[in-house]
Amino acid sequence: MEITRHDEDEVYEASWTGDVEYLNRLIEKDPEILRRISLQTGKIGTPLHVSALLGHVEFTKALCTNNPKLGERVDVDGRTPLHLASAEGHKETIEPLLSVYAEGHKKIHV
Template sequence: MERKLYDAAVQGNKISLLNMLEEDAPLLLDRFITGRYPETPLHVTSMLGHLEFVDEVLARKPELAKEVDSRNSSPLHLASAKGYLKVAKSLHLLAW
């Protein structure tokens, strides 16, 4: 399921995200808070500028905005570095 979620994040496919959340809603996003993964789907989709996907993840699991990846970067760092201002604004409200 995690691989499918990463693929949906890369594509910015909000419909796939919603379908996966229906199947495994209680745990799907919680698994990424454990620090077990080098990056979260929120990192991936933020770096690619998929605003709708970012907003959906943040609405369900806002604490993911504070997670850092294996290089100690937050989703906000990645969106800012790529120049995705709208994504960065959504993340900024929750990252600090």
């Protein structure tokens, strides 16, 4: 099975709608898809940037669980998904992002 850029674009589409079931199907089809996405950051960042910005709590949790490194990526303006969720006041979305950040940095002061 050949993986195309189209599959990665579908992860971005799912992040706009917050469709966790669709994300899970994409990961099942290609378990490495989120790893590849974490190695690149487009103009709008990663799918986690989109999900955090829009306040999709369950989708954000799913991405953080499947690839915590996405939480460390910055968009073209140097913002992490945590910055975007915070700026929009998405308190429930901030929690899984803080967990990922704390795991990667051992301790965070809020």
